[in-house]
Amino acid sequence: MLEIKNLHVKLEEEDKEILKGVNLTVEAGKVHAIMGPNGSGKSTLSYVLSGREGYEVTDGSATLDGRDLLEMEPEERAAAGLFLAFQYPVEIPGVGNMTFLRTAVNAQRKARGEEEISAADFLKLVRQKAKTLKIDADMLKRPVNVGFSGGEKKRNEILQMAMLEPRMCILDETDSGLDVDAMKLVAEGVNALRSPDRGFLVITHYQRLLDHIAPDVVHIMADGRIIKTGGPELALEVEQNGYADILAEVM
């Protein structure tokens, strides 16, 4: 479903290569996890896939269901089914969370040639999904992420994912800053969406999240490359020994 081949990315403003040939395929129905030291390029990968400005792809390709992602505008990628839960969700003063959600849902429907959701149906849906994530009515009314706690922001990302029902979900450290209960809620939110035609790419530093979301495949990223790929046991190894052994083994 998501196919990344030999992806090289540098910063637009500087001559600094950050991704140095990433190869990665996520099949429909699977959950892949990426772990890796700080600064190894995990967030950069997720930003480049979702179309953020400031990066230049110098080589390689990324496709979703065979369609060239790198050619598309960010909104087209979203309409094609790509979703990124941000490591640092953005605050938007003046735009209510509800308005934001409804605008997004309707924009994607429109892009797919579907009818807009009625106000009543939308409200019902959003309330129901918010409830399972323990997001209260007040948080829905407030401006997007403004004054939300770190954990609330992350739950709000999962709410957006639940509303948009993307085909390919990338979660960038959605577990960081979450308390134990919130982590469970988020994991349940992810697990509820697991289905044979949906893929996940979960970026995390900790085994804890992977206890709840059992990954099929675990990748280790270092210095802009995937340096090792394995099963769930790889995450346990990292948890116990850190990255030193793996890095040494590859070098």
Add this chain to the structure above:
Amino acid sequence: MALPERKQSVTEARLAGLEIPRGGCTEPAREAALARLWQMGLPTRRDEYWKYTRPETLIQPQPPRAALLRTDEPPMFDAFDRLKIVFVDGVFDPQASDDLALEGVRIERIADLCEQDIHWARDLYGVLEARGHEPVPRPLAAFNTAFAGDGVVIHVTGRPSRPINLIYRHESEASDAVLHHLVRVEEGAEATILENGPAAARFNKCMEIDIADGGRLHLVRTQGRDHERRAATHVFARLGRESMLKCFTLTVNGVLTRNEVVVEFTGDEAVAHVAGACVGDGDFHHDDTVFVTHDAVGCESRQVFKKVLRNGATGVFQGKILVREGAQKTDGYQISQALLLDGDSQFLAKPELEIYADDVACSHGSTSGAIDEEALFYLRSRGVPEGEATDLLTLAFLAEAMDEIEDPALAEEIAGRVRGWLARHR
């Protein structure tokens, strides 16, 4: 003291051949205003107060021609139940207007008021304007008092069930309209006044507002529809004890607009909010000049101005809060912000505080910036197309000013106009 030569000559050129309307009770006030005007002279670019806005086209003898805009958009406030008072190129049109009778308010034409000799309005006409020249002269307002050709006197004694809508129609490409309105809100009375329309090729309007203790006035104005028209407006407001004024102005288009608002608190615990939102594209110059004087205890003033500028449009804000000695517990707030949608547009701001009391809370801030790229990407990553996302962020930027409109239906009407404008100007 003699006027500088340039000032003298533009003033002479403008006033040559002009006669103040004679007869009736406003005549002495008009004479006095004319004398004031000769003393201060019309504005020139040399004046500090006109540093950012060129006054030439506002004071030259003939106005530049202004094409009429043909549009399919329904007139503003069209769906609202309101009392309509229509002026066409600055002249009251009784046929197009509603019957002026409305419970809780008495409305008369300035011209009619002059037929009676004794009228409360005589003690207001030109009075607040005359008080409003310290410390900076506002010669276009004095000109207005002297030469206003029409206008209404609105006396609010109760709580009229409908808003009063002053509608200004522009039908001649060369019209030069001068309107002067008086509003008196009596103790405990409350009303909403709406104003809209392009009025004339050149429009000079002055509204003097006197609010008695506990009175409340909502003033919601929209302007700028016919892009080529030029407008200079003044509001002079005096607020009594525990009274309230909320003034909001939306400007879309307009090659030249200067809106001056002068507020004076004379009674304690009063509230005045003056807000404006404007959206301008290209050949657009919009100037908000506001002066708030606190001369009473415990009053609250807010100035909230937001400007969206693109394609070389210019926004100007000159705002001042003056807190006089003894005006303790003053709560003064002022913010002016511009959203520059490209690198060509500019925002010129001169925010000022002058405080002579020690127990006050006053703040001011002025910023200009571009669209928040992070927020834009966030929206786009959720599937919202760039244009729509930009509009959403633009409306969010304007929100603080729009929030000053108390009535939700009016606020929605205004927001709808802005959305329409944004969609047409992507």
